Amino acid sequence: MLLTGSADVLVLADQFSVPTIAAWSGEPFEMVDVHVLQLIAELPRTARECVLPPGLHPTEPAALSIQAWRVGDSAIGSFTFCHTRLSCRSGVRARGMTTAAVASTTAAAMLLRERFGFPSHVGHVRLDSSYDRCDVTVLLDDTPVLVMNNLDPQPLDANDVQYTSTLNLAHTPNGLRLVQVDADHHTQRLERLTARLTTFDARAWGDSRIDPYFIVTTTLARAETVTLAPVRFVCRADISAFEGTESVRH
Amino acid sequence: MRFGIFFELSVPRPGGKVAEYQVYMNALEQCRLADELGFDHVWAVEHHFLEEYSHCSAPEVFLAAVAAQTSRIRVGHGAVVCVPEMNHPIRVAERAAALDLISGGRLEFGTARSSTWTELGGFGANPDDTKKTWDEFVRVIPKMWTQDSFSWQGKSFSMPERNVLPKPLQDPHPPLWVTVTSPGTELDAAERGMGCLGVAAVSYEEQERRTARYRHVIANCEPVGVAVNNRVHTMNFLYCHEDYRQAARTGMQMIGAFNTMNAHLYWTREAYATRAYQSLGNIGQSLKQASTPDDPSAAKGLPEGLGVGDPDHLVSVIKRWEAIGVDGINFVLNAAEAVTQDQVLDSLRLFAREVMPKFAGPHNARVPAPSSLPVGFA
Numbered sequence: 001m002l003l004t005g006s007a008d009v010l011v012l013a014d015q016f017s018v019p020t021i022a023a024w025s026g027e028p029f030e031m032v033d034v035h036v037l038q039l040i041a042e043l044p045r046t047a048r049e050c051v052l053p054p055g056l057h058p059t060e061p062a063a064l065s066i067q068a069w070r071v072g073d074s075a076i077g078s079f080t081f082c083h084t085r086l087s088c089r090s091g092v093r094a095r096g097m098t099t100a101a102v103a104s105t106t107a108a109a110m111l112l113r114e115r116f117g118f119p120s121h122v123g124h125v126r127l128d129s130s131y132d133r134c135d136v137t138v139l140l141d142d143t144p145v146l147v148m149n150n151l152d153p154q155p156l157d158a159n160d161v162q163y164t165s166t167l168n169l170a171h172t173p174n175g176l177r178l179v180q181v182d183a184d185h186h187t188q189r190l191e192r193l194t195a196r197l198t199t200f201d202a203r204a205w206g207d208s209r210i211d212p213y214f215i216v217t218t219t220l221a222r223a224e225t226v227t228l229a230p231v232r233f234v235c236r237a238d239i240s241a242f243e244g245t246e247s248v249r250h
Numbered sequence: 251m252r253f254g255i256f257f258e259l260s261v262p263r264p265g266g267k268v269a270e271y272q273v274y275m276n277a278l279e280q281c282r283l284a285d286e287l288g289f290d291h292v293w294a295v296e297h298h299f300l301e302e303y304s305h306c307s308a309p310e311v312f313l314a315a316v317a318a319q320t321s322r323i324r325v326g327h328g329a330v331v332c333v334p335e336m337n338h339p340i341r342v343a344e345r346a347a348a349l350d351l352i353s354g355g356r357l358e359f360g361t362a363r364s365s366t367w368t369e370l371g372g373f374g375a376n377p378d379d380t381k382k383t384w385d386e387f388v389r390v391i392p393k394m395w396t397q398d399s400f401s402w403q404g405k406s407f408s409m410p411e412r413n414v415l416p417k418p419l420q421d422p423h424p425p426l427w428v429t430v431t432s433p434g435t436e437l438d439a440a441e442r443g444m445g446c447l448g449v450a451a452v453s454y455e456e457q458e459r460r461t462a463r464y465r466h467v468i469a470n471c472e473p474v475g476v477a478v479n480n481r482v483h484t485m486n487f488l489y490c491h492e493d494y495r496q497a498a499r500t501g502m503q504m505i506g507a508f509n510t511m512n513a514h515l516y517w518t519r520e521a522y523a524t525r526a527y528q529s530l531g532n533i534g535q536s537l538k539q540a541s542t543p544d545d546p547s548a549a550k551g552l553p554e555g556l557g558v559g560d561p562d563h564l565v566s567v568i569k570r571w572e573a574i575g576v577d578g579i580n581f582v583l584n585a586a587e588a589v590t591q592d593q594v595l596d597s598l599r600l601f602a603r604e605v606m607p608k609f610a611g612p613h614n615a616r617v618p619a620p621s622s623l624p625v626g627f628a
Contacts, residue, residue, distance in 0.1 A: 001263055001507075001586065002302070002514060040521050042371070059516040060301055060368055087520070092513035094520055161523040162530075192523055216371065219523045 003060075005052025005088075009237045012053055013169060013176055016099060016206055019113035019120070020171040021179065026230045026250035029115065033072025034224040035127055036185065037134055038161065039148060039195050040065050041212030043086075051207045053237035055178065055244055056088040056097060056167070063087040064212045065096050065164075066146070068136045069226070070127040071108075079108035080125035082138050082146065083118060084205045085166060090178070091241035094164045097178070099206025102138050102145075116228060117170030117179035134193060134220050140204055147199035150218050153191035161190055161219045169237060174246055177234035184229065189222040251568065251609040252578035254291030255284050255598075256328060256449075256485055259306035260511060262586035270305055276591045278315055280583055283595055285320035287602035288613035291358060292316050293328030293447075293580050298336070298369045302586060303511040310345045317353035325353050328447060328580070329360030329429045332387035333380050334406045335373040336364070339387045343394040343414050350418035357418065360427040360447050361388050365531030367521035377524045379406070388426065388442060392475035395423040422476035427483075432529040436464040443473030447580075448484035453538040454555055454574060457484060461575040481577050486557045488581035489589065490601040494550055494560040500589055501558030508585035545570075557581055561604035568609065 085096030489501030
């Protein structure tokens with residue numbers, strides 16, 4: 001029947017250097033004055049299932065979302081963050097599975113790893129936006145792994161963008177699980193831009209087969225409040241979400 | 251009340267040519283039986299690249315075969331995608347008119363604009379423009395059918411004076427429809443004097459609200475065609491069996507397969523931020539568990555309003571749809587071949603024998619469903 005991922009879960013856990021969530025937190029994480037840039041790009045058909053675990057279903061076409069956040073303030077201060085997610089379905093739900101993440105501060109990397117399961121490393125992340133463009137640069141060990149230049153913003157209504165929930169593979173009190181992270185976005189301004197992805201080091205973003213070869217669209221949401229809700233659900237990665245979904249007890 | 255059957259032509263994995271052939275042959279056999287049994291309509295979608303969910307990318311060919319193998323059932327485009335990268339409007343008008351001719355004036359003409367990035371992106375279409383091009387198509391195609399000389403200067407295409415041929419057999423032209431998934435599209439249909447062809451399973455309450463708004467607006471419409479089509483049809487699923495438990499088991503398996511496949515489509519809104527797609531277009535997510543005591547589905551633990559159950563149950567369900575103003579129901583009979591062909595055919599026969607006679611409509615008269623044929627053709 002439905003196409004499912006074919007990647008070995010333990011291999012993925014190693015490949016993505018997944019974090020450990022020692023205990024569930026019941027606290028939301030609120031970020032204010034956030035700029036969120038989201039680029040959606042199609043991936044080659046050959047990679048559509050081999051980088052997802054059997055519990056998830058690839059979309060057709062396979063797609064990657066790159067999300068970069070510039071956070072003005074939060075409980076851990078300001079920081080920038082960039083992560084890549086493979087579009088997928090968990091049961092009947094639209095989701096994005098994180099393959100890699102880079103945060104600009106140690107505090108942000110740790111919080112996002114230990115509370116929400118993002119496989120965050122510390123690196124150099126910049127999101128610079130002006131009236132006519134938005135540039136994102138990510139460096140790991142002083143090496144550029146992502147450079148995007150986004151031009152010619154066109155205004156949209158604040159509700160015209162869709163953000164799907166995130167699944168992070170992590171060791172949790174329930175075992176090795178896909179951790180569902182729900183982000184609540186309150187956007188004041190939204191723009192669509194024309195993107196140029198000039199540098200993308202696929203290996204740094206989780207798998208050398210990830211090739212965002214066809215850019216669909218890029219949006220920039222300005223002055224957002226983004227709240228990550230406490231984790232409520234996790235899923236086993238080796239079986240369908242219909243059988244493998246578990247509630248989290250805080 | 252009119253009864254139709256509705257085809258996505260879904261092909262289960264691993265698929266392949268033989269499986270596709272079998273799905274097409276099964277569907278044609280279902281159409282022949284539906285014609286004999288007195289069903290009023292056969293509808294076929296137009297979808298592209300939607301693996302497993304729908305392999306119905308050339309509905310005009312499928313419907314031409316249906317027309318050739320049947321004698322009275324009406325054949326419906328449910329619907330032609332009105333996006334120029336997929337279909338040039340002149341070709342749409344030509345193909346539809348030819349289909350109306352070879353079917354003996356049995357065409358119902360549904361229109362749509364596609365809701366998946368898989369399809370729009372595959373053809374290089376701009377999602378921002380699809381509503382505009384749909385509007386342009388539905389205004390020009392009736393003119394191409396009814397005018398001997400037609401010219402156009404528009405956004406998606408322009409043409410000097412030509413006589414678009416052939417002309418459809420029906421007078422003044424085949425009935426026009428709009429497929430309705432998202433709330434509000436029924437008003438687009440009503441404003442243009444077009445029929446409301448529901449393709450999403452919605453609750454009684456939501457359908458009643460949509461139908462009331464549609465009826466109110468179409469009363470003062472500015473029709474895009476020569477004739478107004480003010481019918482409201484909904485989409486449903488059909489599995490009818492004497493034992494309602496058996497019906498529920500088999501029927502809900504089919505519906506589960508359909509809804510899961512549908513939820514796995516890659517929606518335009520998910521990939522491409524735009525004003526033009528305010529909802530996903532996901533058609534399988536609005537099943538509502540029956541809860542009110544007077545709902546016959548509640549006691550049986552079924553979602554409300556589904557065409558799944560024993561004949562008495564289906565009569566009560568359809569009476570409810572009829573009471574809220576729906577005048578046609580089009581049934582999906584299978585999904586990814588979750589139901590065997592014998593079961594589908596038995597379900598159709600039982601429904602026609604025990605349920606259809608309880609409702610007034612052309613299916614009881616065993617005569618061709620009403621159309622608008624020129625004098626001498628009726």
